[in-house]
Amino acid sequence: MRAACWTCRKRTIQCDRTGNPCSKCEKAGLECFETRPLRWVKGVAIRGKMRGHALEEDYKVANRKPHPPLKLRSISPCVQSLALTRPLSFALQDPSTKDLDWSSRFYLDYYNIRIAKLFILYDSPSNPFRSLLAYAVDNITLKMSIMAVSARHFANSAWSFNQTDDTSSPRFVNANVDALHFKTRAIKALSSSLSHPESSQKDATMATILLLIFLDILESGIDGWKYHLHGAEGFVKISQSMLEPDASQHITSDSGRILEETRRFVARQFSLVSTIGGALSSSKSTLQSCINVHEGKYQESIFRSFLGCPAFLLQAIRYFSDQRHAIKTLQMHDDALIQERIRETQSMLHLTENFDSLEWASNSVQSKDLRAVDTEKLSLLLESYRIATLIYGNRVLRALMTSTGTVRSDYHGLVRQLLDLIDALEYEDTLFKCLLWPTFIAGLECQNESEQQQVMRYLKTLWDLTCCLNIINASTIVQGHWRQKHFYGNSVPDVIGQDWLLV
Incomplete structure (x- = not known):
């Protein structure tokens, strides 16, 4: 005899167990369930403080100035700009996550839908950050780092640009605790995997270190990223072949191709972080000499780019950064050596001036991608990085010339040009979210209160888009x-004093 149906037990009557449906359910016109059915409710919880709360659908606004967006319930502007475009369904449908608790599944979904598109210029089916979820299924270290990043971003979304130390909602307090919990577990698991490295886990280990760098961006952007870079450098020395393209040229399957593309992507991000971070830090990074990303051999797809900054401009930033660090070791009485450095820096500035942003944007977009990418707007992003690189290079040149008593050059026209470019992209969220470094470079050279207010407005918009505490x-x-320039004039030193990663 079949067991009593759930519907009769719910109605607290005796089931006659005659079949499916049973006669009592059939007579009452009710659906006869053998076991308790899934209950779908509005919101993310059936009961408790989360009951009725929902993550709203994304929306578009043509012009934010005349038509401010409507406020979403209990969700900050940061979450509005990265709101879900589809229900949280990834983990519910994936059998590999069926044994995880609800919060873990939520954070994996949050990463899949929000974080993956935050740390990439253009989201696409080949998004390399989303591809990392496949590795996380069998790697606890990577899984913990993914959930730590998601929980930290969700906790940050409760704050505003002007207030980051008060959270009234319990769900955001819980997310903050979750972020610390997952981070602790990720670091412990990473320490264990580094103590006993396995060749089969080396790609997941490097991806974990990369995600911990992005976690540092979400937390502050100071110092921690550099420790992770040193850890990556040490791990590469243990397994030098892990990022070598030749090591997997024999793999021809789709899974092998995706693996190789992911390896190269991870390597490029380490190189980018080392370059941008080193440009403003007090000490030179050595990672670039250890990780060979073969920039000339493999042209990065615009759909696999983190910031959209071309390789040439990154090389120029790296060159100017090396010159800046070399100033500390130059013998100030060796005028011939200093003059040589000045000529070399001027040559690189000339090459940077001649870089054609529109041509690069056109060449980087394949014909099949034209509908997804506005080439002219993309060229504005590239031009922002080009002008910012020129300003940064001129700052280095100014420091070199100052050491010889030469009159320093005035390049405020470049600053005004950069601010105009950033302003033109302010309502292009996809591109604007990549502009922290150019905005910061412009901010260092602002000459009046009007320009300073512009920079602060851009930084607030960047916060609303990304929720990164850096x-x-x-x-x-x-x-x-x-404030220092107000009191001391242009004699303020170029070195910021700490190791900041502003991307």
Whole structure:
């Protein structure tokens, strides 16, 4: 005899167990369930403080100035700009996550839908950050780092640009605790995997280190990223072949191709972080000499780019950064050596001036991608990085020329040009979210209060789009720099004093 049906037990009557449906359910016109059915409710919880709360659908606004967007319930502007475009369904449908608790599944979904598109210029089916989820299924270290990043971003979304130390909603307090919990587990698991490295896990280990760098961006953007870079450098020395393209040329399957593309992507991000971070840090990074990303051999797809900054401009930033660090070791009485450095820096500035952003944007977009990419707007992003690189290079040149007593050059026209470019992209969220470094460089050279207010407006927009705490710290740095310039003039030193990663 079949067991009593759930519907009769729910109605607290005796089931006659005659079949499916049973006669009592059939007579009552009710659906006869053998076991308790899944209950779908509005919101993310059936009961408790989360009952009725929902993550709203994304929406578009043509012009934010005349038509401010409607406020979403209990969700900050940061979450509005990255709101879900589809229900949280990834983990519910994936049998590999069926044994995880509800919060873990939520954070994996949050990463899949929000974080993956945050740390990439253009989201696409080949998004390399989303591809990391496949590795996380069998790797606890990578899984914990993914959930730590998601929980931290969700916790940050409760804050505003001007207030980051007060959270009234329990769900955001819980997310903050979750972020610390997952981070602790990720670091412990990473320490264990580094102590006993396995060749089969080396790609997941490097991806974990990369995600911990992005976690540092979400937390502050100061110092921690550099420790992770040193860890990556040490791990590469243990397994030098892990990022070599030749090591997997024999793999021809789709899974092998995706693996190789992911390896190259991870390597490029380490190189980018080393370059952008080193440009503003107090000490030179050595990672670039250890990780060979073969930039000339493999042209990065615009759909696999983190910031959209071309390889040439990154090389120029790296060159100017090396010159800046070399100033400390130059013998100030060796005028011939200093003059040689000045000529070399001027040559690189000339090459940077001649870089054609529109041509690069056109060449980087394949014909099949034209509908997804506005080439002219993309060229504005590239031009922003080009002008920012020129300003940064001129700052280095100014420091070199100052050591010889040469009159320093005035390049405020470049600053005005950069601010105009950033302004033109302010309502292009996809591109604008990549502009922290150019905005910060412009902020260091602002000459008046009007320009300073512009920079602060751009930084607030960046916060609303990304919820990365390094943006708030960037605003603190530039405001402190402005106060120093007010009292000391242009004699303020170029070195910021700490190791900041402003991307």
